[in-house]
Amino acid sequence: MPVTRLLRQVAGQMLGSPACGCWTATPPLQFLGTSPQQIPADASFHSTSFSGTDQPRVLITGGLGQLGVGLANLLRKRFGKDNVILSDIRKPPDHIFHSGPFIYSDILDYKNLREIVVNNRITWLFHYSALLSAVGEANVSLARAVNITGLHNVLDVAAEHNLRLFVPSTIGAFGPTSPRNPTPDLCVQRPRTIYGVSKVHAELMGEYYHHRYGLDFRCLRYPGIISADSQPGGGTTDYAVQIFHDALKNGKFECNLKPSTSLPMMYIDDCLRATLEVMEAPAESLSMRTYNINAMSFTPEDLAQEVLKHVPKFQITYNVDSVRQAIADSWPMNFDDSNARKDWGWKHDFDLPELVTTMLNFHGSDTRVAQAN
Numbered sequence: 001m002p003v004t005r006l007l008r009q010v011a012g013q014m015l016g017s018p019a020c021g022c023w024t025a026t027p028p029l030q031f032l033g034t035s036p037q038q039i040p041a042d043a044s045f046h047s048t049s050f051s052g053t054d055q056p057r058v059l060i061t062g063g064l065g066q067l068g069v070g071l072a073n074l075l076r077k078r079f080g081k082d083n084v085i086l087s088d089i090r091k092p093p094d095h096i097f098h099s100g101p102f103i104y105s106d107i108l109d110y111k112n113l114r115e116i117v118v119n120n121r122i123t124w125l126f127h128y129s130a131l132l133s134a135v136g137e138a139n140v141s142l143a144r145a146v147n148i149t150g151l152h153n154v155l156d157v158a159a160e161h162n163l164r165l166f167v168p169s170t171i172g173a174f175g176p177t178s179p180r181n182p183t184p185d186l187c188v189q190r191p192r193t194i195y196g197v198s199k200v201h202a203e204l205m206g207e208y209y210h211h212r213y214g215l216d217f218r219c220l221r222y223p224g225i226i227s228a229d230s231q232p233g234g235g236t237t238d239y240a241v242q243i244f245h246d247a248l249k250n251g252k253f254e255c256n257l258k259p260s261t262s263l264p265m266m267y268i269d270d271c272l273r274a275t276l277e278v279m280e281a282p283a284e285s286l287s288m289r290t291y292n293i294n295a296m297s298f299t300p301e302d303l304a305q306e307v308l309k310h311v312p313k314f315q316i317t318y319n320v321d322s323v324r325q326a327i328a329d330s331w332p333m334n335f336d337d338s339n340a341r342k343d344w345g346w347k348h349d350f351d352l353p354e355l356v357t358t359m360l361n362f363h364g365s366d367t368r369v370a371q372a373n
């Protein structure tokens with residue numbers, strides 16, 4: 001009998017059946033991954049499953065970007081510092097390096113990724129590596145490699161090792177032919193950026209692996225995320241982060257989108273909490289594997305008006321970037337996240353006034369410290 005068939009039979013016996021209550025759908029032993037590296041036939045014998053009583057062992061890829069460090073802080077509070085490993089291909093600043101485990105991981109290097117998962121007994125993977133919308137348009141081949149080939153590696157490693165996998169998608173996964181006001185979870189998705197195309201691909205591949213191999217894939221479509229202590233990585237919504245910095249430093253801001261451009265946005269604390277909540281949600285509560293989440297929608301003009309309430313001489317001017325404007329004009333104006341609210345109780349905390357107060361307080365104290373030194 002061929003070795004693989006024998007292994008499959010033995011594995012079938014070891015895994016039990018639905019009747020014993022311990023059955024989980026597992027990828028077939030001869031798993032047909034798309035990564036150039038072939039997955040060994042006995043891969044699933046080396047995997048450790050997450051049992052409800054253990055703390056998850058977490059890996060975050062692309063962790064040094066706008067969102068990863070905040071996610072690591074949140075997860076470390078919940079699961080313990082040493083259970084959450086941050087990774088990236090960049091060198092971490094001192095304070096991040098000393099705040100918890102950090103490791104080099106290039107998602108294009110499948111073997112390196114698998115070694116990290118095996119050696120650290122990873123059970124949950126948050127896949128944050130990506131090139132965002134504006135930088136993706138400036139370097140399509142790199143965006144294609146990181147966002148598509150990298151995702152294939154992550155999916156294969158996650159399926160082989162029975163991981164729970166979170167991959168963020170984005171409002172950018174929709175395009176000009178999608179309904180824009182509001183945009184529901186299920187509708188036409190024909191994005192016009194390599195970023196958007198790669199994210200639709202990620203949604204579909206993750207859902208396919210879930211149905212085909214039982215991969216516990218979970219995905220949220222984030223709006224534009226606004227954070228105080230981390231810089232955005234080159235997206236279309238970056239203006240809504242930079243404006244706070246410039247308002248306090250210079251009293252003015254030059255915006256690269258038109259004043260009337262409405263986009264869905266969210267404060268980072270809401271985004272990271274949603275991410276943890278969907279990962280902890282019981283599988284039975286998830287009627288879908290990819291959900292829109294939202295908090296607010298505003299235009300540059302709305303945001304400037306709100307900033308003006310705190311910084312009375314604040315001035316905004318416009319110097320429109322045609323690439324970013326075309327992208328924004330093809331994206332949702334309002335996001336319908338009613339399924340997330342209904343299925344797993346999603347609820348945002350920050351609306352526009354709280355967001356602006358929080359951001360200005362953060363940058364205000366920062367500016368005062370800088371001036372005092």
Ligand SMILES: NC(=O)c1ccc[n+]([C@@H]2O[C@H](COP(=O)([O-])OP(=O)(O)OC[C@H]3O[C@@H](n4cnc5c(N)ncnc54)[C@H](O)[C@@H]3O)[C@@H](O)[C@H]2O)c1
Nearest residue numbers: 062064065066067106107128129130168170222224225233
């Ligand atoms: N920030 C937002 O507004 C927003 C909105 C929607 C979705 N998202 C998604 O959330 C995730 C995190 O976003 P972010 O804003 O932190 O992104 P970011 O651009 O700030 O960071 C991405 C990180 O990926 C790393 N990276 C690039 N190539 C890599 C490789 N080959 N291997 C490993 N890492 C690599 C980069 O070094 C960088 O630190 C992304 O998938 C993004 O698409 C973000």
Ligand SMILES: C[C@@H](O)[C@H](N)C(=O)O
Nearest residue numbers: 132133170235236237
């Ligand atoms: C919206 C999001 O995916 C990212 N901030 C971008 O603008 O590209």
